Amino acid sequence: MYSPLTIGKHTVPFPLIQGGMGVRISAANLAGHVALCGGVGLIATAGIGLNSPHYDGKNFFTADPLALKDELRKAYAIAPAGVIGTNCMVAVTNYDEIVRVSCEGGAKVIVSGAGLPLNLPGLTADYPDVALVPIVSSVKAAELIAKKWHRGFNRLPDAVVVEDPDTAGGHLGEKIENIGNGDYDQYATVRGVKAYFRETWNLDIPIIAAGGIWDRADLIHALEQGADGVQMASRFVCTEECDASDAFKQTYLDCRQEDIGLIMSPAGLPGRAILKDFDKVRERDVRLNVRCPSACLKKCAYKSGQERFCIVHALDRAQRGDVETGLVFCGTNAWKADRITTVRAIFDELFAEQQVAQDPEVVNA
Secondary structure: OOOOEEEOOEEEOOOEEEOOOOOOOOOHHHHHHHHHOOOEEEEEOOOOOOOOOOOOOOOHHHHHHHHHHHHHHHHHHHOOOOEEEEEEEOOEOOHHHHHHHHHHOOOOEEEEEOOOOOOHHHHOOOOOOOEEEEEEOOHHHHHHHHHHHHHHHOOOOOOEEEEOOOOOOEEOOOOHHHOOOOOOOHHHHHHHHHHHHHHHHOOOOOEEEEOOOOOHHHHHHHHHOOOOEEEEOHHHOOEOOOOOOHHHHHHHHHOOHHHEEEEEOOOOOEEEEEOOOOHHHHHHHHHOOOOOOOOOEOOOHHHHHOOOOOHHHHHHHHHHOOOOOOOOEOOOOHHHOOOOEOHHHHHHHHOOOOOOOOOHHHOOO
């Protein structure tokens, strides 16, 4: 019942992309093992230099590209023939450089959101085999990207991820007042984006459903509703292979459904996180009089006026294990995590009637 997923020139046996989770929640180990099992593994590039040997506390923009190349090398050491890519946030200051470094480091797919990636084809022009996948939450956004890419670069997306702001984790591409009001229909958007590319461009590209995908039933529902594949992130946190600390994973295991809610990121975007100790994130930065340490975002309320909190270092602290003053992003289904499992066990559950790839040579066949 499942078809392989082809994005541009790259094919994986199973229609699954592992979502990018920063800072360093999805790095080389998780992305490599997802690719080894037959999905698309994504390294989240935001703040990737933090908690790396290249970071000395001051050289954020020097450490980021060096650390990203390290992670891509390590991921390919796990899955030499796998389809490994990066998730690149448009909102970060060094977006252009990180996209180029992704290509130089061997990323086969670039998934890009947290803003509209209008110049992505220009940044990757020297690497035509790299598949380009924007993240949208509306048909209008997909239309805008397609028209801009075609007019400016004679390029169209190789796939599109449709993210459901009502269920997805991390930064969300929707106004906070519109999230959860019952108006959004993810699968109507999936079908609308697919119809737009078919009718306007005579192009049949994969449309990927993201947000709220947790188990086999969710996967089957997404495919039945017209999606060509799914993007899953939170489900992979409580795995042995996830790059997060044990304390970060335990936060998922301990959280209740009512602990998950929305915040307003200093990036100007809403985000979904575990809110149990959220007040302590801001309290820490105020108590220590933290000034913007990295200028990691193009627009940031903390950088400009110390509003809210420093998000990249809050995410970094959580990844390292300080989940009391660190920020733990998650999707609405994170409370369903009840044990530490493995990436392969998740693939076995999702694709029970098909043999999960055992030989990495079949991954990119």
